[in-house]
Amino acid sequence: MAQSGNHSIANSSHGHGHAHDDGHHDLEALRMMGFWIFLITDCILFGTLFATYVVLNGNTAGGPTPSELFEMPGVIAETFILLTSSFTSGLAVLCMNRGDRKGLIIWLAITALLGASFVSLEVTEFVKLVHEGAAISTSAYWSAFFTLVGTHGLHVSIGLVWMISIMIQLGRHGINSVTKRKVNIVSLYWHFLDVVWIFVFTIVYMMGVM
Amino acid sequence: MLDNIKDFASDFFVTGDPLIYGADVSIGLTMIAVVFALTYFKKWNWLWKDWLTTVDHKRIGIMYVIAALLMLFRGGVDALLMRTQLAVPDSDFLSPEHYNQIFTTHGVIMILFMAMPLMFGLFNLVIPLQIGARDVAFPFLNSLSFWLFFFGAMLFNVSFVIGGSPDAGWLSYPPLSEMSHSPGVGQDFYIWGIQISGIGSLMTGINFVVTILKMRTPGMKLMKMPMFTWSVLSSSLTILLAFPILTVTLALLFIDRYFGAHFFTLDSGGNPMMYINLIWMWGHPEVYIIVLPAFGIFSEIVATFSKKRLFGYKSMVFALMSISLFSFFTWAHHFFTMGSGANVNIFFAITTMIIAIPTGVKVFNWLFTMFRGRISFPTPMLWTVAFIPCFIVGGMTGVLLSVAPADFQFHNSYFLIAHFHQVIIGGVAFGFFAGLYYWWPKVFGFTLNERLGKWAFWTWNIGFYVCFMPQYVLGLMGMTRRLSTYGWDKGWYELNLTSTIGGFLMGIGFLFQVWQILHSIKFMKRATGDPWGGRTLEWSIPSPAPLYNFATLPQADEKDPWWEEKTRIADGHAPLPKPKLEPIHMPKNSGIPFVMSSFWFVAGFGLVFDWLWMAIPGFVGVAVCMLVHSFRYKTDYYIPVDEIERTEAAARRNV
Numbered sequence: 001m002a003q004s005g006n007h008s009i010a011n012s013s014h015g016h017g018h019a020h021d022d023g024h025h026d027l028e029a030l031r032m033m034g035f036w037i038f039l040i041t042d043c044i045l046f047g048t049l050f051a052t053y054v055v056l057n058g059n060t061a062g063g064p065t066p067s068e069l070f071e072m073p074g075v076i077a078e079t080f081i082l083l084t085s086s087f088t089s090g091l092a093v094l095c096m097n098r099g100d101r102k103g104l105i106i107w108l109a110i111t112a113l114l115g116a117s118f119v120s121l122e123v124t125e126f127v128k129l130v131h132e133g134a135a136i137s138t139s140a141y142w143s144a145f146f147t148l149v150g151t152h153g154l155h156v157s158i159g160l161v162w163m164i165s166i167m168i169q170l171g172r173h174g175i176n177s178v179t180k181r182k183v184n185i186v187s188l189y190w191h192f193l194d195v196v197w198i199f200v201f202t203i204v205y206m207m208g209v210m
Numbered sequence: 211m212l213d214n215i216k217d218f219a220s221d222f223f224v225t226g227d228p229l230i231y232g233a234d235v236s237i238g239l240t241m242i243a244v245v246f247a248l249t250y251f252k253k254w255n256w257l258w259k260d261w262l263t264t265v266d267h268k269r270i271g272i273m274y275v276i277a278a279l280l281m282l283f284r285g286g287v288d289a290l291l292m293r294t295q296l297a298v299p300d301s302d303f304l305s306p307e308h309y310n311q312i313f314t315t316h317g318v319i320m321i322l323f324m325a326m327p328l329m330f331g332l333f334n335l336v337i338p339l340q341i342g343a344r345d346v347a348f349p350f351l352n353s354l355s356f357w358l359f360f361f362g363a364m365l366f367n368v369s370f371v372i373g374g375s376p377d378a379g380w381l382s383y384p385p386l387s388e389m390s391h392s393p394g395v396g397q398d399f400y401i402w403g404i405q406i407s408g409i410g411s412l413m414t415g416i417n418f419v420v421t422i423l424k425m426r427t428p429g430m431k432l433m434k435m436p437m438f439t440w441s442v443l444s445s446s447l448t449i450l451l452a453f454p455i456l457t458v459t460l461a462l463l464f465i466d467r468y469f470g471a472h473f474f475t476l477d478s479g480g481n482p483m484m485y486i487n488l489i490w491m492w493g494h495p496e497v498y499i500i501v502l503p504a505f506g507i508f509s510e511i512v513a514t515f516s517k518k519r520l521f522g523y524k525s526m527v528f529a530l531m532s533i534s535l536f537s538f539f540t541w542a543h544h545f546f547t548m549g550s551g552a553n554v555n556i557f558f559a560i561t562t563m564i565i566a567i568p569t570g571v572k573v574f575n576w577l578f579t580m581f582r583g584r585i586s587f588p589t590p591m592l593w594t595v596a597f598i599p600c601f602i603v604g605g606m607t608g609v610l611l612s613v614a615p616a617d618f619q620f621h622n623s624y625f626l627i628a629h630f631h632q633v634i635i636g637g638v639a640f641g642f643f644a645g646l647y648y649w650w651p652k653v654f655g656f657t658l659n660e661r662l663g664k665w666a667f668w669t670w671n672i673g674f675y676v677c678f679m680p681q682y683v684l685g686l687m688g689m690t691r692r693l694s695t696y697g698w699d700k701g702w703y704e705l706n707l708t709s710t711i712g713g714f715l716m717g718i719g720f721l722f723q724v725w726q727i728l729h730s731i732k733f734m735k736r737a738t739g740d741p742w743g744g745r746t747l748e749w750s751i752p753s754p755a756p757l758y759n760f761a762t763l764p765q766a767d768e769k770d771p772w773w774e775e776k777t778r779i780a781d782g783h784a785p786l787p788k789p790k791l792e793p794i795h796m797p798k799n800s801g802i803p804f805v806m807s808s809f810w811f812v813a814g815f816g817l818v819f820d821w822l823w824m825a826i827p828g829f830v831g832v833a834v835c836m837l838v839h840s841f842r843y844k845t846d847y848y849i850p851v852d853e854i855e856r857t858e859a860a861a862r863r864n865v
Contacts, residue, residue, distance in 0.1 A: 030347050030424055037416045037450060044454035048491075052462065052473065052484065059479025061472075136471045140479030143471035147462065161833070165840055173843065182840075 028181040035185045039192055042155075046196050049148045050203060059140035064133055066145070066208035071125075075205045078121045079197065082156075085114035086194040089187040096183050101175055104183065105167050111190065112163045115156055122153045145204065152200055155193050162186055224374050227308065229291075234371055263799040265349035267334045268755060270356050272653065274331030275646065277360060281324040284367070286720060288316035293677075293713035296706050299698045309694035310377035311396070315370070317380025322404055323363040325500045325634070328642045330359070330414050332503065333442050335653050336645075337418060339748035339755055340436050342427025342764045347420040349797045350839070355410040355417065357807035362407025365814050369399035373818065376400035379692065381489050382463070384474035384482045389467045395818050401464045402814035406807075408456050415449030418442055427747070430766040433527070436746045437513075437520055440527050441506025444534040445499050451538065452495035459488040468817070483548060490541035498537040501633070502530055504641025505572055508594045511648050512576045514742050515591040516583025519770060522575040529568035529575075536565050546617045555614040562612035569605055573598060588742070589663040593644035596671050600636030604629060607682065622692075625685025628678045635674060643670075643723075651737030655754040658730045666722035673715025680705035680712075745770035752861035758794045758849055761858050791855065793848040800845070806835035 060066075089111045095103035126146065129135075136146040166182050173179055224230050248254050261269060291312050295304045304312065334352070338345055346352050369375045376396035378387040387397050422443045426435065435443075463485065465471045472480040513520040520526065542550065542558040576598060587595070607629040611620050620626055651657050684705050689696065696702055740749040747764055748755075750772040765786055768774045779785055813828025815821075 030420055033424065034348060034351075034416055034420045037419055041412060041416070041450050041454045044451055045458055048455050048458040048488065052458070052488070055484055056473070056479065056481065059472075059481070061477070061479040063478075136465070136469050138478070140472040140475075140481065143465065143473050143480075147465060147471070147473075161837075165837055169841065178843070 028177050031181055032184065035188065039188070042192065046148075046151070046199075049144075049151055050199065053144040053148045053204065056140040056144040060142070061139040063139045063142070066141070066204075067210075069129055069132055069134055070205055070209050071128075072205065072209060074121060074125055075201065078118055078125075079201050081114050081118045081121070082194055082197050085111045085118065086191050088114065089190045093183060093187050096175055096180060099175060101170060104175070105170055108163055108167050108170075108183070112160055112167075115160050115163070115190075119153055119157055119160070122149070126150070149200060149204060152193065152196055155196075159186065159189055159193060162189075222372060224371055229308075230371060237371065258801070259799070262804045263353075263801045265345075265353045265797050265799055266757065267338050267346050267349065267352060268653065270352055271331045271334030271336075273356060274327045274334060274359075277363065278324050278328035278331060281319050281327070281363065282720070285316050285319040285324050286717060288312045288319065290713055290717055292316065293710040295694065296696075297710040298707065299696050299700070299703055301695055304694065306694040307377065310692070311375040313692055314376050314379055314382075314400075315366075318366065318376075318400065318404070320634075321380065321496070321500070322407065323359075323366065325638050325642070326407075326411060327359055327363075328646075329445070329500055329503050330355070330411070332507070332642065332645050332649070333414070333418055333446075336649055336748060337421060337439060337442055338425075339652070339751070339759055340439050340746050341422065341425065341430060342747045342760055342766060343421065343425040344759050344794065345797065346417050347425055348417050350800055350803065350845070351413050351417055353800065354803035354806065355414040357803045358410030358413075358810060359407040361807040361811040362403050362405070362410065362814075365406060365811055365818075366399055366403025368815075369396055369403075373399065381493060383489075384463065384466070384485050385476050387463060388475055389470075390475065397467065398464070398818040401460050401467075402818055405457065405460050405464075406810050406814055408453055408460070411449060412453040412457070415446040415453065418446040419450065422446070427760075427763050427766050430771075433524070434766065434769050436770075437509035437523070437526055438503070438506035438746075441502045441504075441509070441530055444530040445502040448495050448499045448502070448534040448537060452492045452499065455488060456492040456496075459485065459492065462488075464817075468820075486545055486548070487541065490544045491538070494541040494544065495534075495537040497630075497634070498533055501637045501641070502533065504597075504638050504645075505530065507641050507645035507648070508576060508597060509572075509579075510746065511590045511594045511644055512579045513770070514648075514744055515588065515594075516580045516585050517743070518579055518583040519745075520575070521578035521581075522571070523769065525571050526575050529571045532568045533565060536561060536568075540565065543612055543614075543617070546614045547621050552614075559612050559614045563609060566605060566609050573602065588647075589658070589660060589667060590644045590648035590742075592664070592667050593640045593647065596667070597636060597640040597644070600632060600640065600674070604632030604636050608633060620685065622690055623685035624681040624689045624691060627691050628681035628685060631678050631681075632674075635678075648742070649748075651741045652748055652753045652755070655737055656730060656734045657737045657741060659726050659733075662722055662726035662729055666719050666726055668719075669715050669722055670719030673712045673717075673719055675712070676715060677709050677712025680709045684709070740772075745773035747772055750775070756857050756861060758796065758854065761791060761794075761854050762789045791851045793850055794854065795846060795848055798845050798847055800839070800842075802835050802839050806832055809835060 088107050092104050092107035092111060095101075095107055126149075129142075134142045134145075136143050163186055166179070166186055169182065170179050223234075248257060261273065264270065291304060292309065295301050295309060334346070337343075373395040376382065376387075376392075376399060378392055378397060378400075382397060382400055385391055387400075422435070422439055462471075462473045466473050466475060466480075472478040474480050474482045474485040476482065509520055509526060539561040540558055542548075542554060543562045546555050546558070576594075585591070607625070611617055611626060611629055647658060647663065684702055687700075687702060687705075689700070689702055696706075737753045739752045741753070742749070747766060750764060751760060764771065775786060809828050809831030811828075813825045813832065816823070816825030816828055
């Protein structure tokens, strides 16, 4: 059934009344599927950036190389923080499925805090690199590095804003079919960024210092 | 102070060319006329409520078509300016710089701002009706897609009078498109105009994949879908996989230009060929994205006007899907001359030739559908029949171009120009015209004048061959593309003049189409719900379709459900029983897509001129719009049963 925006709470019981009717598609399931398809396009987006990175890898034009500048302890800390935040977003969904709104909001808040510390660590790393003479305009390699890692960081930052807005909505409306779908989607997004980071960690950092 | 303003204005506005001053004046007058007319007839409210904020797929489709036809006019004027310049040797009608701008904008507008929106218009107008749905899966997103396209197109077109047009070719190869070689704002207009509308295209792709996979009427299995629906599915899937590459490529070019990065520069380790690979990884699938729906349209029309079921349904589905798969493995045939070596070239030559096989299968399917059919030739069928030979010739010259060693001779010559115009005009433009003629009565509720339509058809077709056949020969004689002038000694004069005459004939064909539409509006002849004797579900409801499309969802157990139903009734059986009416769940209109897209325009315009004071508020506006939408919870309403009954009764009276 055609509908835009959010499923009206007032009408949701009405909608269930027609659940037997084939014409009434499950709106929240439609949106979930739409988001899965969006993730496919986001995969292609990151795939293109990775391909560019691999092609330009080594094109440092006589400037600083990654193995000279990468500092792994900070990166490993970032990795563990992001992996943990993926775990906590999973705990949030578990709380939601139990109907525990308070636990859900708390775990989401912890996830967002971990995400924020990931972003701030990354920004610190970028600033340090620039001070050491590796900026986006230094060479093709560093252009590809900052763009790939920065795009991931931008995704995480957008996810943070999104997560905060969902926490507010949970406070207002509680757990219902709409907010449930929203939490599911944001946690899906969060896991996706985690997977992308595994590739960033392996291809950019591990292979960079090897 | 005054001098400062003068300096700014002479940089900001494009100056010095009488053609552009003429355009300035006409743009200004048109805008004043539009504002005056809206105010005089008190139509502002109507514009906002019924159009700018609508989430109804039928209205969005109409807006797409209108915008695409306007863009067709602009792209066509560009083409005629070029043909005028080339009509005689040593012509100085256009300066070389101006010529560069015109071939760039012609290409971009025709593919991205004409073919794409016309295609999305047809998706919107037809798909929900064809699969028995009440709207697309995400109506709000649909409206957002349209407005992003619209403002992206506006941003690109504004470069004509403000700042200067891009002039590095329709795909803007670096290093020419880099800051080092194109320091003006034209390239930035190119990047942001396409980027903003490209995001819209990507969302449309997602929308239609979900719509087709999830919202079909009861009984309609995948292998029972109408062929146009299949073609839209294959095209949308291709959009999903191709458009993110375009987004990244343009973003990287922007980062190069704005932050001084070195992705595609000549120095500091940059690699311009990387851009050319990436842009064609999107660009080649893109041509299949626009031609696959045209194949779907021809399949519908051939079956309807032959009064026969489409021949080879399964092979048609297989052909569509395999073309969208193979389209991702042919990109390097656009630059065999790059020097990647014989092995790479062989791979891409063979994949390119393979695509000819499913395309050939389709041609035979259309021919066998007509075989022993009861064929009639109204305008949609005329365009279809004209398409077949035209596309075969275009396809065959494409196979010639795919032979890598031979391509070293054909590359970037007028042979190539003739080839791709033949497949894009003969395939895409003819296809979308056919579709527009075919579904026009369904969309607007009145029929188009056939006589003027036939005039348009013949001038277009004769003009096409007169214009492009000489170009094959010119290419073989050594004339290269993007050449702004040539000498008398070349011996290219006669063929170029002929080609120009053909170009103007097509222009006259377009005028006939405009005349046809205006004439048909004036002497309106009401269309019934099923003016052509159609086969698919869109013909089972009144024309134009009511707001909710289907009062009750139809049952579709066969391939051509409406045709089968009509046959059953003609055989004296009772029509399928209709379920009881129930309140229909509908989305509310929303102004957010329009507002959000205008913020995108502001952000894009700011980035074009490096004005962060403008770009940052633009992006903040976009973010705020998204949040506001996320916090809106009451976005739907129900149409009560008695209102549906009234609408249906009124529609039956009109039929």
